[in-house]
Amino acid sequence: MRKAGLICALALSGCASYSRVPTIHPLRPLQIATAPYQPVATTALSGSLVYDGGCLLFRGNRTGALLMPVWPAGTIFNGTAVIYHEPGRADHAVMVAEQFLMEGQPLQWSALAAPPYQPFQNQCGAYPPFFVSHVRPAN
Numbered sequence: 001m002r003k004a005g006l007i008c009a010l011a012l013s014g015c016a017s018y019s020r021v022p023t024i025h026p027l028r029p030l031q032i033a034t035a036p037y038q039p040v041a042t043t044a045l046s047g048s049l050v051y052d053g054g055c056l057l058f059r060g061n062r063t064g065a066l067l068m069p070v071w072p073a074g075t076i077f078n079g080t081a082v083i084y085h086e087p088g089r090a091d092h093a094v095m096v097a098e099q100f101l102m103e104g105q106p107l108q109w110s111a112l113a114a115p116p117y118q119p120f121q122n123q124c125g126a127y128p129p130f131f132v133s134h135v136r137p138a139n
Helices: 001-019 114-124
Strands: 045-051 055-060 066-072 082-085 092-095 100-106 129-137
Touching: 045 066, 055 114, 066 082, 066 100
Parallel strands: 066 129
Antiparallel strands: 045 055, 045 100, 055 066, 082 092, 100 129
């Protein structure tokens, strides 16, 4: 009897967790948007990083505008620094409060593939995305 009850419970829990529609979840702490590296840089901006509302954002020095950086794949955020990964070069740490120069290109949300970027668009969609191609100290 116990065995039948266990099998029934497992079967029901499997049915309850199965869904054909992917669920939208809030960003996990320290989660950042990444994409395959693109070396093309059309814009250079100086500023610093801010972490607000679960979104790692870039605040430009000149206008104070906020952008949502899309980092090259392999880049990680540990809470105080972004460990920037550029293929063929040593990883570079960018501290959150540090002023730096960010080169890359502005993107539209529609240019990003929907499923991996949906949580970022839901949570940080008020800020335009910017693909980061290079970073260096501002001085």
